[in-house]
Structure formats: structure tokens, C-alpha cells
Amino acid sequence: MEQVAKLIKIDRSSPVPLYFQFAQQLQQLIENGVLPPGTRLSNEIALAEQFGLSRPTMRQAMRHLVDKGLLTRKRGVGTQVVTHRVRRQTELSSLFDDLRRDGRRPGTRVLSLESRPAGTEVAAALRIDEGDAVLVIERLRFADGQPLALLRNHLPAGRIDPTAEELADTGLYRLLRRSGTDLVTAEQTIGARRATSAEAALLEESRGATLLTMTRVAHDGAGTPVEYGTHVYRASRYSFEMTIAAR
Structure with a gap:
């Protein structure tokens, strides 16, 4: 100094x-x-x-x-x-690809990968019946070795069947494209809230730290919901960017 x-x-x-x-x-x-x-x-x-x-x-x-x-x-x-913030355009892309494009080194720890019955919220988002099987994927995403986001994704059963190794090596949207599913549109909501104790520990934040939140329902070309994601990001290291135009 x-x-x-x-x-x-x-x-x-x-x-x-x-x-x-x-x-x-x-x-x-x-x-x-x-x-x-x-x-x-x-x-x-x-x-x-x-x-x-x-x-x-x-x-x-x-x-x-x-x-x-x-x-x-x-x-x-x-x-x-702190490390430089990750700035992400609000477009239909995966965090894995965004980090690569930004010259960052993405990493992933798969926290869980299992089939579960869909609850009311998930069933409504994916337009399936409550209780239908969905694949639930929970991951901790890193950027340059630092924890950045907690990602939870729900997919209708049978859409893809990834291994934990595949999810650790690449992005979910890449795996969907490889299986023949193209994501075309999405409904997305961005917000903020306080971290839970478990989230703070995983993200190496203080208890009650502010996290950015994003919920997204992605659709294929036929308009069928393919994925429902609920994600949280470290506000100290992550921000969303968007371009707006006057009418």
C-alpha cells in the first residue's frame, strides 16, 4: 500500500x-x-x-x-x-458458455442428480401433471476456481439422461443440443434475496449476504417447456446486463 x-x-x-x-x-x-x-x-x-x-x-x-x-x-x-465481476447479457444462453466466451475458466461440482416427482410449481412451469417424474440437477458453478452460482434445473423425464461426469465437464444446454433439443425462447425473471446459511457456506459468502436470483422456463421450437431453472448468484461477483431501446 x-x-x-x-x-x-x-x-x-x-x-x-x-x-x-x-x-x-x-x-x-x-x-x-x-x-x-x-x-x-x-x-x-x-x-x-x-x-x-x-x-x-x-x-x-x-x-x-x-x-x-x-x-x-x-x-x-x-x-x-475481489475478482472481476462476471457480466452476463440477459439472453438465452448457459452460464458455462458465457464464462468460456468471457475468457473465464468454468468449473462445476454436481451436488445432486436424481429423478423426483414434480411439485406444484415445477409441474405448472413445465406444463406436466403434478407428481410426474422430473430430472432434478443441482450444481455449484465456479469461475476461475471461485464459487459463483448455485444452479437447480428441472427437466421432464426422458428428455436427456446425463451423467454427473458430463454435467461436470460441460453446460446443460450443450447436452440438450447434442440430444437434438434446440432452445428457442424463454421466460425469465430476475430478483434478489438474502442467502440461506447453506447457500452462504457453498458460495463462500457471509450469512445473509445478498444473492441475485433468476428463474427461467426455456422452450423448444414447438413452444414446449424443456427446462425450468431456479438459480442464485453472488451479487458481489455477478451482474446481469441488458440493452433496451426507446419506443
Whole structure:
């Protein structure tokens, strides 16, 4: 941080709050690559002394950057610059393919792969009878070795019969295409909620951390529902992007 200290200038005569001056300049250093992902920062006491700021001011600056997803705090590790966020267009594509296209290294841990009777919500989404068999796939997706998302997919029985090894090696949509199923349209809803304890542990987030949510029903060319997905993503490392046009 000694080199960084020379790049951050605090103007005490400025009407801009001191915490925001520091946070904004540190953010620029992170986004410009001066502080690459994984960089560990000194603790708040040391930083406050180094920049001549009070501990509450420095704490507010750090919290501001943590909330923006630029820094992360881990017990026993301290404060670190997070890896770059994955930015995903809201289009009909798989996360596996999106990561590959973005130059990231996708990885998958298959948590469960089994046939279950469809509940009310799943049956309605897939337009099947309640109690009909569906293939349920639960996976933990990684990007560059870091957990990124929990994926749960439901497919009508008989559509495909993948192995855990196949699901670990490639994306679900690739396997569907290989079986002759082309996904053409989808209905998708994006939201946010707090992580459960189990989700936080798998995603290496703090308990109650904010997660992005996505539910999707994908259809084939005949309009038949092929897949119903309910996914959660780390808000600190993931965002959705979309292009809109004026009427």
C-alpha cells in the first residue's frame, strides 16, 4: 500500500466527504488494475493512520467498497480485492458458455442428480401433471476456481439422461443440443434475496449476504417447456446486463 498511498490524495477543503474521496480513488485503482484481484489490504486501523483519517471514516469507506462488490472481507484472511465481476447479457444462453466466451475458466461440482416427482410449481412451469417424474440437477458453478452460482434445473423425464461426469465437464444446454433439443425462447425473471446459511457456506459468502436470483422456463421450437431453472448468484461477483431501446 506504500505505492498506493502516493496515488490517493485527500482534500480536506473539499465539500466531498472524506470517506467518499478515499473510496472513489481506491475504486479507480482497483478498476484500472493497479490493485489486481486478490490484493490484500492493511487493516482499517493501519489504513486510517496511513492516510490521516479517523477509524470511523475509514470503516465507512471500506464498507462502501464492500457493498459495491469491489472488496471482500473474510475471517482469518482480512480485506481483499475481489475478482472481476462476471457480466452476463440477459439472453438465452448457459452460464458455462458465457464464462468460456468471457475468457473465464468454468468449473462445476454436481451436488445432486436424481429423478423426483414434480411439485406444484415445477409441474405448472413445465406444463406436466403434478407428481410426474422430473430430472432434478443441482450444481455449484465456479469461475476461475471461485464459487459463483448455485444452479437447480428441472427437466421432464426422458428428455436427456446425463451423467454427473458430463454435467461436470460441460453446460446443460450443450447436452440438450447434442440430444437434438434446440432452445428457442424463454421466460425469465430476475430478483434478489438474502442467502440461506447453506447457500452462504457453498458460495463462500457471509450469512445473509445478498444473492441475485433468476428463474427461467426455456422452450423448444414447438413452444414446449424443456427446462425450468431456479438459480442464485453472488451479487458481489455477478451482474446481469441488458440493452433496451426507446419506443
